[in-house]
Amino acid sequence: MTNNPKNKINNPKNKINNPETKQTTKKTKKNMKRKKLLGSLFLGITLAFTAVGCGSDNDSAAPKERSEGPVLTQEQQKQQLDATARKFMGSIHPDDFKVLDNLAYYVEKHYLDDQSVEPVNNWAKGILQSMTQTIATGQPGYTEYARIIDATKYRGRFEHQGYKWVRTKDSQNLEFLFRDQDGNDCLLAFTVSDKAKAVRSEFFNSEDTEYVPGAAGHPGYTERTKYKNTVMVPEDVRMTLQQGDRQLLSTDIHTDLTTSGDLNLAVDQLAFTCKTVFQKYEVIVHRAFYKGPGDAEAGVELKADGKTLLTAKATGHGLVSNRGVDNVGSVNVAADVLGELQVKGTCSNGSRLAEIIDRMKKDKAVYTDEARFKKEVADANSLLDVNVYYSYATKPSAGLLLGAMKTVDDYSGRAEWISNAQIKFTDGTTYAVDDYFSRKNFAGVFKEAGDMINAFKRLFNF
Numbered sequence: 001m002t003n004n005p006k007n008k009i010n011n012p013k014n015k016i017n018n019p020e021t022k023q024t025t026k027k028t029k030k031n032m033k034r035k036k037l038l039g040s041l042f043l044g045i046t047l048a049f050t051a052v053g054c055g056s057d058n059d060s061a062a063p064k065e066r067s068e069g070p071v072l073t074q075e076q077q078k079q080q081l082d083a084t085a086r087k088f089m090g091s092i093h094p095d096d097f098k099v100l101d102n103l104a105y106y107v108e109k110h111y112l113d114d115q116s117v118e119p120v121n122n123w124a125k126g127i128l129q130s131m132t133q134t135i136a137t138g139q140p141g142y143t144e145y146a147r148i149i150d151a152t153k154y155r156g157r158f159e160h161q162g163y164k165w166v167r168t169k170d171s172q173n174l175e176f177l178f179r180d181q182d183g184n185d186c187l188l189a190f191t192v193s194d195k196a197k198a199v200r201s202e203f204f205n206s207e208d209t210e211y212v213p214g215a216a217g218h219p220g221y222t223e224r225t226k227y228k229n230t231v232m233v234p235e236d237v238r239m240t241l242q243q244g245d246r247q248l249l250s251t252d253i254h255t256d257l258t259t260s261g262d263l264n265l266a267v268d269q270l271a272f273t274c275k276t277v278f279q280k281y282e283v284i285v286h287r288a289f290y291k292g293p294g295d296a297e298a299g300v301e302l303k304a305d306g307k308t309l310l311t312a313k314a315t316g317h318g319l320v321s322n323r324g325v326d327n328v329g330s331v332n333v334a335a336d337v338l339g340e341l342q343v344k345g346t347c348s349n350g351s352r353l354a355e356i357i358d359r360m361k362k363d364k365a366v367y368t369d370e371a372r373f374k375k376e377v378a379d380a381n382s383l384l385d386v387n388v389y390y391s392y393a394t395k396p397s398a399g400l401l402l403g404a405m406k407t408v409d410d411y412s413g414r415a416e417w418i419s420n421a422q423i424k425f426t427d428g429t430t431y432a433v434d435d436y437f438s439r440k441n442f443a444g445v446f447k448e449a450g451d452m453i454n455a456f457k458r459l460f461n462f
Helices: 026-039 041-051 074-090 094-111 114-130 350-362 370-383 443-460
Strands: 132-135 142-149 156-161 164-169 174-179 185-192 196-200 206-212 221-234 236-243 246-258 269-278 281-291 295-304 307-321 324-337 341-347 384-390 398-408 415-425 430-432
Touching: 074 341, 074 384, 074 443, 094 246, 094 443, 114 132, 114 164, 221 246, 307 350, 324 350, 350 370, 350 415, 370 384, 370 398, 370 415, 398 430
Parallel strands: 142 221, 156 174
Antiparallel strands: 132 142, 156 164, 174 185, 185 236, 196 221, 206 221, 236 246, 246 269, 269 281, 281 295, 295 307, 307 324, 324 341, 341 384, 384 398, 398 415, 415 430
């Protein structure tokens, strides 16, 4: 993109691209969301992985700084972003997922109707019932049960015979044997390690209520049933899907839990790793952990044909208890796409940022007052330091921040303000993200993204 002042959002004469003066309606907002979804595809993928808390203690999952590197001009960045997006999308082929989609469709159509799964449900209910004890409460209309939920108890092989699943033999795993649309034998298996830790928490409990109408002349009453669940957390879980003579899908999860038995987020520790492999694709959570009272890290990596497409990392610090999150301090995020694009950022105070964003969304006195809203935006940006880098350069080529955008309420006609994401280049020009990553600026990317999304829609019947 050239430095045409007509395209800059900091040009006050241009109300279309100026996030501080842009007029829009609710219908327009919906269109903007669709545009933003496609327009910032590659950047959105990066930030999406980051936002869900991806990080790692493994250096391979974190962007590696190599040298100071060049600071790209705006036009150079546009070219680099376009090339990186195309390369990323070119590494993921919807046709690779046809075999899984076809199998899933066939299984749903032929093996998952109520008649078929009823024997499995009854078997599972029987096991759960055997691990349920009644707790005397002494209160009329109130019953408590203590239950143990233990995945190691659910073992055996089921085969689909006639119109239902039949448990045919004992097994160390939970297995489902069936035939696909081409007559190939398929086996879905779950392997759960015997080594597990018992965990109790109010989070795992459930309660049912049922109103019972009274007899003639008598009032009705409510029956309450509470289930106090103890969950056995296994150390290792493995799921595999075999189709014919090839393994189609596998997922391995390893969990390391330190707890007294009664979950206490202020002191307990949890760490796990997870690896899912589907044909040439791998999704790896290198190590995600939580350590009371509130230190957390996580890291994820996406590979295709052994090549790393995306890595992301996040760390957070704060105070967490069984009551919830009392205080979130600093949050650090980093993501890398193909070694060509990096996004790194810090929020110095997560709780304060959440409070500011909440006021901007919910406080009428804020979102209807331009000055107050922009003050909140400035306060939010003072907590954020998020930048875009290329090829592991140590100097950023652009920054990401929040902006203020004027809207008009459809019913009252009242002017209101909402926040939007902006990208600021080193030359001082600033654009709304959904304006910069537009179909006009990235026509080729939009076409390829649209083709890929449509292919997945057709494939999975979205």
